[in-house]
Amino acid sequence: MTRIPQKMLFPTTIFTLFMVVVLVGWSNYRLFENRFIAQLTLDESELLSQANSLFSRELGHIKSTTLFLRNSVYALSSSRNRVLKPAWWQSDITQIFSQFAMTSPFISQVRWLNPEGKELIRVNSHDGHTTVVPDSQLQDKSDRYYFHQANLATGNNVYISPVDLNMENDQIVRPLEPTLRGVVSLNRNHPGVLVVNYNLTKLFEQLRALSNDHFFLDVVSENGEWLISQDAQKEWAGALKKEKQANYVKSLFPKVWASISSEEGLSSRISEGQVWSSMRVIVEAPISSMATEQSSFLYFVARSRSHVLDEYREYLQWLIFSLGCAAFLILSFLVWWQMNASYKRRALLSALETEQAQLKVANNEFNVVNHQLVELQSELVENSKLSALGLMVAGLAHEMNTPLGGVRMALSSLTALINKEADSLSDRNRQSMEKTLEIAEKNLTRAINLVVSFKRVTLDRSGQDVQVFSVNSVLQDLLTVYKPRLKHFPHVSIEEECEADIQMRGFPGLLSQVIQNLIDNALQHGLKDRSKGVITLTTKRQNNMLVLGVKDNGCGISPEVKDRIFEPFITTGRVDKHTGLGLHLVHQWVYTLMNGRIEVVSKEGEGTTFTIIIPLLQPQSTQVEDRAKGI
Known part of the structure; x- marks a missing residue:
């Protein structure tokens, strides 16, 4: 195994340590940055929820108050038990409209339009005071989009118009009045429609008040026009015709707008150094299944101020850099101290290993010599055993050959005697004796051959x-x-x-x-x-x-x-x-x-x-x- 030279080991270790500190620092930077962004997103979500709750509550009041006005007209007609006639109805209806206008600070106008779109009665309300508009100043509203939408509504349906600026005699009212209209159709006994204008200036001020030092609230129309913006010069760019395309959200922030317009619920994203959260708020769905108009909606957009994320990142970078430098210096010192001690230990271990190696070589040489002696001893013992066995078998064979030879001679003599006396013996006795002699001869021959084989095997292996x-x-x-x-x-x-x-x-x-x-x-x-x-x-x-x-x-x-x-x-x-x-x-x-x-x-x-x-x-x-x- 190749060892890294001592001069290269310390720089290599320090570089590795540096890379580890950088990696850990970057990981912690990303971790805390994501946590901060997540907290901003959560705060923005709460802001959007508050804005949506505030707007939805007022929207619900608009529907209920518009229906209340229509029911009041119906009640007046029932109390008189006759159809309202121009000769006497104007004073009674004007009084009801004036009383109705006082019920909400958001109501700016109450109007009755005849089936042709002309105003029959209009009552203006401002700061708690109502004014009945003279007949000479009544206007023709037959070309307004809300009049045509109201003709499609029947029963208790209330048409809620998109948010736009209030106009009088085809001129935008100054100061600007963001307006939302509630429109309801009357029955055939009371021809025409009732229109209630709701001035959203105070509501918009309440929405603006939700912004704080970290993030602010934008309200954007469905076509990307700012209704509420951090920069007031960008508000109502389309209605006021001030560089319409240049001041739209979709022109200034195309990527953000593409993301906002594609999401229907609550969503968040990071762009242009800001955290953006958005929510689509439905103002009014189509009032009839046969209607060709789409839903009217707004986008509530909460975004962090540009300095918030940058300042936190700078603070986090400074903090991580400081802690990383301190950790790197401390760990570098510990590494140097540990490596210095390790070098000293290695020098001592090297000397000890040298001595152990010398002892191991001597011990191996001793084991080799001892093994050779043991093998030589075993070989001598085996040779001695074989030699002794060979001599013993040779002596045993020599000693056994004499009695075995005597037995063979005795058997030969007995065979000759039986052949000599064959005539005097019966056939049965003679055959029995010959059979016995044959068995004895075979066993004797077997014993002699066994001794000879055993002697030969033993003597052959002994040399x-x-x-x-x-x-x-x-x-x-x-x-x-x-x-x-x-x-x-x-x-x-x-x-x-x-x-x-x-x-x-x-x-x-x-x-x-x-x-x-x-x-x-x-x-x-x-x-x-x-x-x-x-x-x-x-x-x-x-x-x-x-x-x-x-x-x-x-x-x-x-x-x-x-x-x-x-x-x-x-x-x-x-x-x-x-x-x-x-x-x-x-x-x-x-x-x-x-x-x-x-x-x-x-x-x-x-x-x-x-x-x-x-x-x-x-x-x-x-x-x-x-x-x-x-x-």
């Missing part, structure tokens, strides 16, 4: 001298000695498919040990959990090479273990106290002493095949000893 031998004889001797052990594996059978008369110059003892280790491996690992197992031994000659195969139909070897089976101490039977040295020794013997190679083919669940290929003619014993020293 490493190159000998000429028959491969089949070695295989048969091993299986003969191996039969008692197979009794512990009754579900396993060993089959032979061997080519006859294969002569070899080599190491019969090592070849026998290799075959035994492979059979043991199959019994202990491959066929351990099988209900029926078969081990197949094959030998054949191929181009001056011996091809020896040991195959089983066991559980096979997993891919992750297969590549390491010849390494020392690799075993899957650790719980059964297997050491994992059997196949390692086979590999060493085959490659180092016999100058051969091993091939392994295995598939999980189907079995394993070991194929050993070694020369039929091994080199002389001096060359073998040289190779053996390298093991």
